Amino acid sequence: MFSRAYKTVVTAPPLIWVTVFLLIPYLLMFCYSFWSVSPTQTIVHSWNFDNYKELLQKGVYWQTLLRSMGIAARVMLFSLVLAYPLAYFLSFYAGARKDLLYQLVIIPLWVSYLVRAYAWKTILGSDGVLNTLLQYVHLTKHPLEFLLYSPFAVVLTLTHIYTPFAFLPIYAALEHVPRNLVEASHDLGATPAQTFWKIIFPLSIPGVVAGATFAFVLSLGDFLAPLLLGGPSGIMISNIVVSLFGAAYNWPLGAAISLGMLVLVVSLLFFSERIEKKWSFS
């Protein structure tokens, strides 16, 4: 149908792009992760597994990874809990207001991540909006300290930021549930609640899995929210990678952690796609 030359011209740019900006950097990272740093702070190109051994042996990396996964899991859970009812309402009951409400969900995505993170800082801080209010109404005497610079602040901020990402695939899945199936279910005697659990929810599982994956993976790799709002107890794995590539100047160890994360995330994506496929019927 298309000539060879045409196909080459069309496919070349993305191939070059992927090679230069993805494959080669990953390859470099892969190489770095097997190299080491000399005491004089130069990178020595001697192949060894020392970085990986250090990762497995030192508890701090495991603890940080587990904490990061814990934070990501909570963000995922809260995002789903917020996004699903919203998507369900919009898809089934919003009627003529559907488009407007949809836009209202999307608009926060246009606001810079940094601005939103700072906004939470001014809300949650000791002199922030929330503490000032709580003291004004005499619910507390002193500012609540746990609000800012804590895992709580990180989870809250990331949930705020990633809920639209969970919302979009769930909404798309619910929009694809044929309405005559809902009618058929009612026709066969199922109450609205039975219809939801037996028909609507199962058919929206691909969207839920996709939304959960978005929220989890994006939170897991986040470093700005913990940097700005996490404090010492809210440090996540990406903050360690950032410092290893920066002040600590240990690129090989940073590369090893990054690769470990990459393997983790890719296997997660693989499994979520399996689940999505199993539950798609079209």
Added chain:
Amino acid sequence: MSATTRAHNPAEHPSSDKSILLSIRNVAKTFGRNVVLRDISLEIAEGEFLTILGESGSGKTTLLRIIAGFEHATSGELWMGAERLDQQPPYRRKVNTVFQHYALFPHLTVEENVAYGLRVAKRPEAEITQRVAEALDKVKMTSHAKAKPSQISGGQQQRVALARALVNRPKMLLLDEPLSALDANLRRQMQVELKALQREVGIAFVFVTHDQEEAMVMSDRIALLRSGELEQVATPREIYGRPATAYVAQFIGHTNLLSGEVRGGVVRCGNLSWAITLPDGPVLFSLRPEHLHLSSGAESPGTVRVRGCVVHQAFHGATELIRVDCGAGMILTARTASESRLQQDVELQFRAEDAVPVKQSAERR
């Protein structure tokens, strides 16, 4: 046709030996300013096969959806026995629907689809297993029990949809153009099977279609809907043989419409005239093509003859339809035995009683 004249028509009501299952009383439906149904009154008997026939946009699907409970009538009532049906949500009505595109649940197997109604009603598992097996057997789908809907053909999905509805032993089954997605051969086969199944289970079927042939083949009674109003409710034979209006005559089968004038017991239609017992005034007749014959030559009382020339000849297999120009702007269509050689000039004849007076259909929309 006004409500008063309809009330005199005995076919509006099912034959008296059967008890009335559903009574539709003065149902109307408007969507915004769009009137979809106006003043529909209809009674459906136990075990009856009633077809709601109409063109697309006539409101037939809306009427079915009102019975099922997916739409609310703007005014009017539905009664099932002593129970007011239109105030019940769909899941409380003892009515099941076979949807146009079957609406099988894609994530459930054939068996689970059929079991759905019994499961949500929390029937004992042993009873469910038995009834599902019976229902699948009835529609010959036992061998596909474990298949997903996407793995079976359209005709098979149709059967599963039937089994899924019938397994609940509804008082009435609603069918929304269930055969329209099937190809012609399979559709004819399903018409026969569906009718046989209906006789076997003895449940009232309310069948919606736009296909007049399908309606004639399957129904005990046909309710012909036009632009949201009932044009005629009658048995297939009656609606074909004694159409109430010009619209009915034209919608069901082929017909010739002759408009004429009665004066002093004689009607004149163009060049034709015959004796008739109708009051003076304008009149409209429906004359079926099969009642027009080529003249045999022998004169017989009560026949009307007309000469004309053949302008068109359409071969239909055993019969053919010829169009004959009889002068004075009158072109008649006659159904004759297939004949390859037909002379240009012919004489047609029909019995005067076969010309059925029909009402002029009111202009709507």
